[in-house]
Amino acid sequence: MAPLLPPRPPRRHRYPGRLPADDRAALRGIVYVLGKSVSWRDVPAERTGCSGITAWRRLRDWTDAGVWPRLHELLLAELRAEGLLEMDDAAIDGSHVRALKGVHTGPSPVDRGRPGSKHHLIVDRHGTPLAVTLIGGNRHDVTQLLPLLDVIPPIRGLRGRPRRHPRRLFADRGYDYDKYRRILRRLGITPKFAHRGVAHGSGLGKTRRVVERTFAWLHQFKRLRIRYEIRADLHLGLLPLACSIICLRKLRTSF
Template identity: 60%
Template sequence: MIRGCEVARPKPWEVDDELWAVIEPLLPKVERRTRHPGRKRHPDRLVFQGILFVLHTGISWEHLPQELGFGSGMTCWRRLAEWIEAGVWPRLHEVLLAELRSANALDFSRAAVDGSHIRALKGGAKNGRSPVDRGRTGSKHHLITDATGIPLAATLTGGNRNDVTQLIPLLQAVPPVRGKRGRPRRRPDVVLGDRGYDHDKYRRLVWDLGVKPLIARRGTEHGSGLGTQRWVVERAFAHLHWFRRLRIRWETRDDIHEAFLTLGCALICWRRLKSLR
């Protein structure tokens, strides 16, 4: 062993060949014009790494380091918006969920739901006065995970929206997950929620979807036992908010922030897949 020599660790925004092999087929193909082609389009892989750099560091687009070769911040922002229009991020998440199911790493026996407030400093759609932040403008991330904490779907609302209003949208947002023979799996057997989801109307709606609701009752003593299974969604939020761009909402456009949210879910899935290999 040679002392003083360290193996350089890859940066979290660097895209390895395995991940790029998953992403590249999902990106829209843009043919260069034969007449008046203009400036050559910056490579998709480098632009994607620039988007990941913003997601990981929380840096503003205009301060994206040019020396790293990602292209300008405006180039990365425009490409992100272009890929949103093409539906790239939900498809990427769906593909990775299918690979997890194929590897027997996805557990639909139960799911857990929760919500988390974030500051929203520039306004825009899906904002509201947050009751947990002195009435400041904020947004809310809503998340549903499988029994092991893998994100199945996420939604964005204003900070004044009650968690229970997103229970059905979250269940409906879970994509049809392939990866095994037979019909795709979309619904968990059971959904777990804390007291914020305690409403008989929504329990009936959950039953109508073919899912059993296990939701803590208001006014009862703590110690229902659900916390021993629900903690996985709280851990998933910790993993999501490790991406600095998701800790505070800087985007006026809600679809841009939702793209970061879905991409964060997909990257958590990718990490789980890598850990299985």
């Protein structure tokens, strides 16, 4: 992660002030909040090595610099190089989370109209997160189908062109629209969507279960279960960080 961090401003030669907190300590503070969902002022400095305010500022600066998506892209490339990424089949879905404040919210239809947001996720055959987006809780899932495909990074790791799109895309009946089926076919993607009006038991559940399992992994990070951040970009910065940790766990267990 170190080569991805933005350069620090040069220190003054005269009266330089206090030394900045270590980047590793700031990352520990960010991951502590991501996992425990404590407020930033309650981050234990004796445990992480920096204050919660410092960790929040580094999260803001690193999010503005685009560190988290690039970190996720590098880990996906390592997974592909190790043969642990299978992008021929992919699954997509959305999940509601309660939002206490901030933008990218809307009256959630599954939470009595309370303000909420939606995480939209696309995963490979094994449930590895490829991309994630954030929208208001009152937006339809199908509106994020094409934007989510657009934010999949160019995944390297093997000789040849980077991989961007899967060959087959599995989704529930909320994505069953002829317009989007035609668009996917023009992109070279075969849509495998459940049909509206058909009784449950289409057989796609055994393929789509991987995206539900990845949502369970993602929401094990307690900070993502309820959206506390006012700024949508900060919450959207925590999402690829959590995806990167999931990818790192897959790499570690492969050794």
